[in-house]
Amino acid sequence: MLMVEGTLILSCLIPALHFADGTTSPILASGLFTFNVGLLLLVRFRRATRPSDRRASYLLVVTMWLVLPLFGTLPFLSTGTLHTFSDALFESTSGITSTGATVFSAVEWLPSSILLWRSMTQWFGGFGIVLLVLALVPSMGINKYSLYTAEASGADNTGKQTTTMTSTVQQTLGIYLLLTAAFVFALWKSGMHVWDAVNITFTNISSGGFSIYNNSLERLTHAQQYIVALAMLFSGINFALLYNLFTFRWDRLHNKMEQISFYLIVYLVAALFVIFALRFNMGFDWGNSLRCGIVQTISVLTTTGSLAADTQQWWVPITYLFVVLSLCGGMAGSTSGGLKAMRVLILIRNVRKILRDKLHPHAVNPVRLNHKPVAADITTNVMVIFLVYVIVIFIGIMLLMLSGINATESIGAVIACITGYGPGLGLSGGFGCYAGFTIAAKLICSFLMVMGRLECLTVIILFIPAFWRR
Numbered sequence: 001m002l003m004v005e006g007t008l009i010l011s012c013l014i015p016a017l018h019f020a021d022g023t024t025s026p027i028l029a030s031g032l033f034t035f036n037v038g039l040l041l042l043v044r045f046r047r048a049t050r051p052s053d054r055r056a057s058y059l060l061v062v063t064m065w066l067v068l069p070l071f072g073t074l075p076f077l078s079t080g081t082l083h084t085f086s087d088a089l090f091e092s093t094s095g096i097t098s099t100g101a102t103v104f105s106a107v108e109w110l111p112s113s114i115l116l117w118r119s120m121t122q123w124f125g126g127f128g129i130v131l132l133v134l135a136l137v138p139s140m141g142i143n144k145y146s147l148y149t150a151e152a153s154g155a156d157n158t159g160k161q162t163t164t165m166t167s168t169v170q171q172t173l174g175i176y177l178l179l180t181a182a183f184v185f186a187l188w189k190s191g192m193h194v195w196d197a198v199n200i201t202f203t204n205i206s207s208g209g210f211s212i213y214n215n216s217l218e219r220l221t222h223a224q225q226y227i228v229a230l231a232m233l234f235s236g237i238n239f240a241l242l243y244n245l246f247t248f249r250w251d252r253l254h255n256k257m258e259q260i261s262f263y264l265i266v267y268l269v270a271a272l273f274v275i276f277a278l279r280f281n282m283g284f285d286w287g288n289s290l291r292c293g294i295v296q297t298i299s300v301l302t303t304t305g306s307l308a309a310d311t312q313q314w315w316v317p318i319t320y321l322f323v324v325l326s327l328c329g330g331m332a333g334s335t336s337g338g339l340k341a342m343r344v345l346i347l348i349r350n351v352r353k354i355l356r357d358k359l360h361p362h363a364v365n366p367v368r369l370n371h372k373p374v375a376a377d378i379t380t381n382v383m384v385i386f387l388v389y390v391i392v393i394f395i396g397i398m399l400l401m402l403s404g405i406n407a408t409e410s411i412g413a414v415i416a417c418i419t420g421y422g423p424g425l426g427l428s429g430g431f432g433c434y435a436g437f438t439i440a441a442k443l444i445c446s447f448l449m450v451m452g453r454l455e456c457l458t459v460i461i462l463f464i465p466a467f468w469r470r
Contacts, residue, residue, distance in 0.1 A: 001064055001129060002037055002068070003039060004038075004124075004132070005034050005038070005068055006033070006034035006035025006037075008031075009034055009074070009075055010027070012116045015113050015115075015116050016112065018112070019111075019112040021113060022111065023114065024113075026075070027078070027079065029078060030074035030078050034071045037071070058461055058467075059462065061458055062458060062462055064133075065096070065129065065454060068125075069093040069095075069096045069450075070092075072121055073088035073089050073091075073092045076091055076092065076117075079114060081111065081114050082103070084439070086442045086443055087103045087442065089443070090103055091118070092121065093446040094210075095121030095208070096122075096125035096129070097449040098126040098337070098420060099208070099420045099421070099422050099452075099453075100208050100210055100420070100421070100422025101305075101434055102434065103433055103435045103442070104433060105435055107212060107214060108212070108213060116199065118203075119203050119210060119212070120202065122203045122206045122210055123203070123206045123208070126335040127172075127176050131172065131173070171240075172239040172240065174243075175242050175243050175246065176239065176335075178246075179231070179234055179235075183204075183228075183230075184198055184201045185197075190223055190224050190227060191221070196212060201231065204235065204304055205335070207232070207236065207303055207304045207335040207420065209304045209305025209422045209423075215310075216306050216307035216308075217295065217308050218307065218309055218310075222291055225291060228306065229294055229295040229298050232298045232299055233267075233302070235304065235330070235336060236263065236298070236335075237330065238259070238332060239333055240256075240333055241256045256331075256370075257370060258369055262345045263301075263341040266328060267297060267301050270297050270300075271294055271297040272293075274293040274321070275292075276289075277314075277315055277317070278292055278293060278314070278315075282315055291308065292309050295308040296308045296311060296322075297325070301325045301326075302335075303336045303337040304422075305421050307431065310431050311429065311430050312429045313430070323412070326338055326416070326421040327339060329341065329420075336420070337419045337420025337421065338421075339386065339389060342369075343382045343386065346369065346378070346382045347383070349367045349374075350383070353366070367379050388460065392448075392456050396410075396417075396448050397411055400441050400445075403440040403441040404438050406426070408425050411425065412424030412428060413428055413441075414448060416428070417445045417448040418448050418449075418451060418456075419452060
């Protein structure tokens with residue numbers, strides 16, 4: 001994966017040479033160094049015994065998500081666009097975890113190579129580094145399914161449609177590449193320069209949210225904003241479902257219908273609330289209310305973080321609705337963050353079950369999904385993940401406040417980082433950035449991004465003493 005990352009860094013030489021931005025040498029050095037470290041590791045350990053213990057999967061997943069952002073700092077530091085390691089690590093981690101939080105107050109002055117690298121990190125990380133490993137290295141000795149579930153603890157694993165995990169991941173990667181190419185083409189045909197189309201597609205199809213403009217999507221035409229909104233909508237849908245949809249395998253869609261229905265209903269209800277709030281509370285005309293409501297709501301629900309306007313200036317209830325939506329997130333098996341719609345739906349139905357049990361203690365009221373009872377261990381797993389999310393959020397808020405960040409900004413930053421949404425509250429919200437955060441706060445936020453990307457449990461399990469015992 002370091003060799004892949006090094007290759008991606010070297011691909012940033014194309015805009016560096018084309019636009020002559022003066023970053024050719026540092027980008028070349030960063031790419032070659034990263035590639036060669038990976039090559040040396042491959043040569044040195046290619047004959048090493050591959051552990052079959054499931055714990056190796058967890059350790060490998062966490063290690064990759066910590067090491068790759070570390071090497072991702074090299075383009076920022078070598079080109080001088082960022083001068084401190086904490087800033088570079090924050091930006092790199094935000095990109096590779098497709099979070100979208102940034103320390104840059106203005107991005108339009110950045111060299112073209114760095115703009116592409118920021119977009120590339122999100123596109124690279126949005127698919128899931130572990131899934132990319134499974135697609136590119138089918139001969140890995142470690143249990144592939146353990147590696148897959150280690151990255152997405154408690155994920156919707158019903159997305160497997162073929163007999164091998166490798167085939168499933170390759171199909172999913174194919175859909176990801178197809179959507180990327182389709183939306184680059186659509187934006188280019190809408191009148192956008194191909195350079196802008198590539199960068200904007202990379203960051204929105206991955207639910208990332210980085211932009212090459214200081215005002216995110218606000219500069220785009222209305223038609224282009226709707227195209228980007230459609231890209232974000234697709235990014236929040238389970239990729240296995242999209243594969244079955246695009247290959248006309250209608251018989252395999254039934255086990256996802258309740259999840260996608262819930263995802264779309266939440267989006268429509270929230271979008272309608274935002275549209276009417278903008279129209280009648282803030283005085284927007286109907287055209288702008290519709291556009292901002294449609295684009296911004298899907299950006300929040302899929303935890304993309306792209307902005308059609310400065311949402312910090314909007315009505316306060318809208319802002320806090322966005323916080324709740326980002327906690328929900330898109331569907332499991334998509335590029336979006338958050339708890340995922342499937343888990344939220346199971347949580348809601350479990351609450352309903354408990355209330356029914358109190359009214360009718362002798363009745364059998366199982367939690368159902370797609371008209372089938374949900375196994376008790378899955379319901380328990382969802383409850384545990386939700387509880388862990390709440391605990392991590394509270395601890396993160398406390399740590400940020402201890403590091404000198406006020407309460408409002410701490411709440412916004414922790415939720416934005418752990419869900420992968422990006423923009424927080426206060427100075428870090430809207431078109432703002434995290435440049436004013438202390439070094440400690442940036443490092444805490446960087447760790448929260450990794451925890452959120454790995455859904456907390458995969459990281460926490462490494463701190464259990466029993467994990468390290470023979």
